[in-house]
Amino acid sequence: MSEAVRLEDVHKSFERNEVLRGIDLALSEHEVVCLIGASGSGKSTLLRCVNLLEPIDRGRIVVEGQEVTAPGVDLNAVRRRIGIVFQAYNLFPHMTVLRNVTLAPREVLGLSRAEAEAQALELLGRIGLADKRDDYPDRLSGGQQQRVAIVRALAMRPQLMLLDEVTSALDPELVAEVLNLIRELAEGGMTMIIATHEMSFARDIANRVCFLDAGVILEEGRPEQIFSAPREERTQQFLARITEAGRL
């Protein structure tokens, strides 16, 4: 299997606060990696760096063989190939669902309106929301909004998807519909890096789980190993806290 993305010694600081302290991570195509770890361990920052929403201070990021952190790389071209979905959905509130999904394909990929809408309706149909095409996002439930946000990213036909705690803002009864969609993507072979607090989901879907602690990947392995027999003490403590909170 060929390599989809590779991070080498990635460092990132905000002011004096070093959030990422040397991340090394590589994904093969079709691989799903889940990032777990406490809030503030650097999961979101890591994803934002891969998508070049945050410039990194040191290290390299290579996507499909191209070093995207090299000087002179067209950031917009890189972002086109990488989809990201945020915790707070970040749909465009002044646009209908259909316009949310067709904006980037039309303006960035240059699809015609008919092409973009056909593709968007196909995707919306797959998640059962085609009838919401003319609604504004605030008419939709959180779960529906997040699924539209995922579809909006998919409409760019990305080679890699980054999911940043996409269920954390949802009411518990709406989590499943979003997780099921992500599961379908994984089954369809989408390469994904998923930051999540849903441990049973991570165990279920991930090919590999990485435990982030204080800006480094402290431990990584197959989900059975991480969740059943974590080696590092910090990993054990984290999982114990999660178990106490009833999240595992």
Place this chain on the structure above:
Amino acid sequence: MNDPGRASRILGGGAGRSTAIATASTLVVFGAIALIVVTSTGWPEVKQAFFNWDEFTYSFPKVLRALKLNIEIFLIAEVFILIFALAIAILRGLPGPVFFPVRLLATAYTDVFRGIPTILVVYLLGFGVPALQLSGVPSSELFWGTASLVLVYSAYVAEVYRAGIESVHPSQDAAARSLGLTRAQSLRFVVVPQAVRRVVPPLLNDFIGLQKDTALVALLGPVEAFREAQIISASDFNYTPYVVAALLFIALTIPLARFTDWLIARERKRRLAGGVR
């Protein structure tokens, strides 16, 4: 405005009994003021000079006709202000050290033109630039008067736009950029449309100011409503035409003022509804 409930809501009152109380107290207050004015020693002279009915009916159509120029100035200036101010607001928001000089210029612009009294800008541009006798540069007083208003009001409106742009959460820009949209595309499709929706009420407020400041162009010579009133007043030795001009300016601004109130009320209702959901 035929619905009295709506009218009182817009003016900040209640319905039914409170409307009656509002009406009564209004009558008392205004009645008292009128009584004081009418019984004052100088009232007969003031009445003759400012509220002469013959003078009123004579000057009204003339001033009204002249008001057409104010409306033209307003409409033309408005279009340029909307475009020019948005450009300045966007330039002021450009990120990174490369654009520092641009940001500096945009900031200096808003500082300077909000700092100079409008009347001075009208004088300096209206008398100064034509005096240079540059070829290819218009020398019309009307042109420079309108240009002065555009320059001054663009500084205010640019700040209104900027506040709107900054009120759009950065996550919206992040979402747009993450889809591969360029910075310009993100501004055009995502940030500016949301910003403009939010600033429509304060923007209209500035335009209410602009409507009456069109009278400043008269200082350069063009005969608009104020200047027309001045001319009639000077020949008839009577101030009633000024009262006519004042009433016409009020009549001109009231529709826009009520429209602004209505927009604010609608926006608040929409927000509250969104908050409950």
